[in-house]
Amino acid sequence: xxxxxxxxxxxxxQKGGISIINCAYENxxxxxxxxxxQFPGKGPALLIAIRPDVSEKKEGRFTxxxxxxxxxxxxxxxxxxxxxxxxxxxxxxxxxxxxGSYQLTFGKGTKLSVIP
Amino acid sequence: xxxxxQSPKYLFRKEGxxxxxxxxxxxxxxxxxxxxxxxxxxxxxxxxSQIVNDFQKGDIAEGYSVSRxxxxxxxxxxxSAQKNPTAFYLCASSTLSSNEQFFGPGxxxxxx
Numbered sequence: 001x002x003x004x005x006x007x008x009x010x011x012x013x014q015k016g017g018i019s020i021i022n023c024a025y026e027n028x029x030x031x032x033x034x035x036x037x038q039f040p041g042k043g044p045a046l047l048i049a050i051r052p053d054v055s056e057k058k059e060g061r062f063t064x065x066x067x068x069x070x071x072x073x074x075x076x077x078x079x080x081x082x083x084x085x086x087x088x089x090x091x092x093x094x095x096x097x098x099x100g101s102y103q104l105t106f107g108k109g110t111k112l113s114v115i116p
Numbered sequence: 117x118x119x120x121x122q123s124p125k126y127l128f129r130k131e132g133x134x135x136x137x138x139x140x141x142x143x144x145x146x147x148x149x150x151x152x153x154x155x156x157x158x159x160x161x162x163x164x165s166q167i168v169n170d171f172q173k174g175d176i177a178e179g180y181s182v183s184r185x186x187x188x189x190x191x192x193x194x195x196s197a198q199k200n201p202t203a204f205y206l207c208a209s210s211t212l213s214s215n216e217q218f219f220g221p222g223x224x225x226x227x228x
Contacts, residue, residue, distance in 0.1 A: 044219050104161075
């Protein structure tokens with residue numbers, strides 16, 4: 001059972017355009033929704049994250065939109081650049097019972113290509 | 117430099133051999149995690165540990181083993197029981213009070 005569904009699988013955007021990646025989740029107990037960026041052969045790096053009490057969060061060219069009732073959230077990359085070409089993963093977490101560490105459940109990823 | 121190191125970057129092994137992947141962090145994080153990444157599959161949790169000498173199975177623990185003898189170290193052994201071990205393995209760490217996980221650079225394991 002896939003708890004976080006991510007789409008599209010791949011995305012091609014022209015330089016200067018807007019890249020939009022969508023995720024949907026099932027577990028209403030999730031309380032943290034990060035997006036990770038991964039370049040080939042590297043580990044993922046946290047890009048931006050949101051909690052369910054906020055509907056939108058913006059950091060530079062990157063914006064997360066969050067719709068709690070629809071159980072959906074999306075990443076928007078404004079003015080997309082060739083350097084943004086990478087794989088993007090959405091994720092969701094819920095606090096583990098007990099000691100307090102958090103497990104992340106990942107979407108399957110979106111490979112973004114920004115063409116000049 | 118603070119961070120997570122994984123070694124080696126590339127690892128080749130013959131089928132039927134056990135292999136151990138190293139993960140070390142100097143972030144003073146209590147929690148550490150191992151993920152497996154396959155093309156088009158995202159990241160899947162293998163094992164995690166919240167405290168020294170304790171660890172929990174993730175979603176795909178079969179064929180893997182871990183130890184946590186030191187706070188800084190969380191090695192992963194891929195055993196011969198793992199049917200499809202060829203993959204990219206990622207180690208991560210976090211504090212117990214934060215959702216944010218920091219990832220290492222990964223080890224690409226190829227079983228010949």
